[in-house]
Amino acid sequence: MKMEIKIAPDGMAVRVMLAFLATAGLFYVNIMPAIVSGLIDSLGFSRTDAGLVASFNIYGAAVGALAAVFLITRVYWKPLAAMLLIGLISMDAISIWVSDPLTMKLTRGLHGVMGGMLVGVSFAVIARVTLVHKTFGYLLFVQFGLGGVGVMLLPPLAPIYGTSALFLALIAFSTVSFMMLFLLPDYRVEDAPKAVGNGDIKWRPLIVALLSVFLFQAANMGLYAYIIDLGKSYGLTIDFISPILGISAWAGLIGAWMVIVFSTRFGRTWPLFFATGLTLGATIALHFSADKAIFWLANVLVGITWAFCIAYLLGICAEFDKAGKMAALGGFASKTGLASGPMVASFLVSGGSYTVLINIAAVALLGCMLICLYPTQLLDKLDKSGQDEVA
Template sequence: MSARLPRVAPDGLAAAVVLSFLATAGLFYVNIMAALVTGLSDGLGIKPSSAGLIASANVYGAAAGALAAVFLIRHLRWRIAATAALCGMIAVDLISTRITSVPLLTVLRLCHGMIGGLLVGVAFAVIARTRFPDRVFGMLLVVQFGIGGIGLWALPPLVPVYGTAILFLALAAFSAVALAMLPFLPDYPIEAPAQGGAPTIPIAWKPLLATAAAILLFQAGNMGLAAFIIALGRNAGLSQDVIGPTLGTANWLGAIGSVLVIVIGTRFGRTKPIAISIAVTVFVTAAFHRSDIPAVYIAANIGTAILWAFAIPYLLGLAAAFDKVGRTAALGGFMSKMGLASGPLLSGFLLDHGGYPVVIDVAVLLLAASGVAALFPALLLDRRQRAILSTQ
């Protein structure tokens, strides 16, 4: 049936949108992490650290799935793998609506994460086969922030009415949408190099490992704070009437950062965009210390959302640039999941033993370290790109 359907152009805007939905389906819970953690805590009556553990289990499972994709991507028929993963995720989400036990739910979400992580790894590998992976990753963030903003705004008020089931039903619904869009994608065979793209270069492991570290640290620093951003606002004395619209608006405006990536691409290289955006992110994240001032809380949320959406496509693009088959892109996805999982787990521990000021300080340190780690591979790839252009 899918063979009779029209296929979108491999490197066109429609393909970027569909690939973004496919990748987002595997990690949509990350985009509504704050609503998920707060909803689980409120709906099940558990401590924030327990809710953070459930959420982290979901992302650690995703990391395992993404790591498996690194080794399996050459041998998988990606369309069949993506279809099976989406169906599996929908099934697990529906089962999750009936579970109230924290241990059982933790195990179940770990399994969900493993399936979703494999899906993301497959999607990232396919994105690496496109002509402009940085721009597709930018579109990915547009989708994530746009849909995530709706989730953060709409889901928390629904939990007291419908319980935690509404959270998992939302995840299942998004996976169903991605499943319906999947048949419209072209095949993206490994054997077909992107026309007009840069020639394939051997994998340079030292800069690749630096890139992996940068992605891990960046995602951990951002998500460690973002997962508890609702609780941070409440602790600072802000009402839900301020927090909810702020997070929704911040996510929608965060898409501006991704749009800039789509427009700019790599015309200015990767070093300057990465260095400037992460440096500003460090400053804006530190501003959360004054979340007791509503204007600062609002501005910091909007600022970090835009900068996050701008920087991470370039970091993932760094990983994708090392291998057109998609293995290093899948590795970047694995490190991203490790960071997204470790951030909330670390912050939950810090909240039990230190408080929000310590969480903010640690996030700032992780982000700064990420910027330092990213400079080496970014400079290397920029020099290679200039050398290629000079010979054309």
Template structure:
């Protein structure tokens, strides 16, 4: 136990039960704070295009830079989660995020925004990686990741519903203020969390690290996140390109994101009671079907259905994949590694999507590429899921 952890352990301050729902919610806010811009990425990309006059390709590059920075921050977390006290590091990261978000309000240059948001991503990714490692030290890993996705989808839905309407009036300021306020909320919750020291006993019955299933799980996370995020980053532009009204698109996305809360709710309710394999198989089949429906986005109903369907499965599948990755290590390093790979996928999606749109492949081509990525992800994820189910990884 470090000196800092001894101090926290002895402090006379009320803390939530380490494996209770309040703690899960607060851990979810902490993990989300470093990456909340992903949940409102569609609003950010649209805001940069319509508010600052930046090209769609440049706006995608800014979003990609933010998430690539997060990937490297999450990678750094893999190597330091056992060596540093997570609480003071989290505090420093949150203050850094707040400062950069407020500073971003005054930037007009796409090149400068790329650099600044890259730095923001590094700090945020470090925070997320550390948070994932802490979550891996709880008794209810899958449930906590379900709560995490529930928080992200719920507040993300509010963001994509409200923020795009403010951009034409106030510019990009509301986008970055919203991010800063979320970090401030996470900062306020931090003192109420328990110590979450590394465990002495294995988290699951898998024993040592199973490298092949771990590698397959990480690859599945990368492909799944990249394919989904490539579409999500441009989902507002996609709807408008298919002839839908901007207000309808914003409302549809917000409502769909709230409907998508059913995905993480499934994880919270079921956990691993029925195993991961059957749920992942069903979830991925629905994901492919929902993504294909985006080809019919000229119909408002089809656009809504596609967003609702893919949103539900995104939250469900990702919670299980993150929970799977957390089973391979007792200190949270594989969970932090999953955070790195997840961010890498989230960054690569908008980057590739911007290139596809820049090459005049159109949104129809973008949808088809996303379908291929999702299909590959499904093939890769099912084998480690079945193996963990057979070994009883909880």
């Protein structure tokens, strides 16, 4: 007698499994400081080459996420997700044996394409679940929780075991996600709830929301990819930096938890404006990283607000189209930002100074804080008029 495990399509378990699926395609971003530092210390890559490996990986993800926009309503998502997970595991295994900078860039670029497509597919499925902000909250909860373990434990292992420790961690995560995939409901397009405005996509606020996602992710990842080296440039040691990064990632659990609890209960405009402002302040504070307390506080604060803000920003994109195309497009904007940050940073920090990089990140965050007011106020207004789902 065959036994079937039934998972409630809107329950906590399914939100966690979707979070694992989406995280599997981009988990390397959560341990990016460990990867960049490992490439520099273990394989002798230059700062520029290490940063470009990160950029190739995430630009590949942007290409994959864009491809998902066109695929998600044309193919059944489960077999596609399974093939992509197998591809990710294969590319991570190959990466263990690569030591040439150009080969590593190309290998990670291909890995990124598959990972980005998986994230795009996952975001599209998340858009078909009720209370989309809450599901993105679970996503950030998983990312920051396990990312904290990664950035705390992996950097000290890289000098001993090389980059293999980093890529084996990614393989393990993808394997767990693969096993969870078969427990998820079908989430067919035709069963999805209606989008904002009864299906008519409002392109102007959507484009602004996508730009907000890009700026926010570029600003944060440009600094985060080099945060270990940044700390070292101010005289801090890896023994001090690694635990701080783990703690700051776990602090992100607070931000993700707040999204799960609040959803849209207090609207989107003021919570997002306030949290982005805190991110801006913490980023500026990195100018004073020689002070251990300031470095600690800035990283912890960014950990909390990063999880909080991006969950809302991605949720805003998803609400414009419940079939999932705009959620996948939000994933594309996110990955383009995540890739552009390290790429720009790789050229700014070649001399070992981080002053200009911090200033540019601060300007990008200020831009995000101001322009996201338009789509958030629109959605809050539609909530009040009863045209959108209310948490």
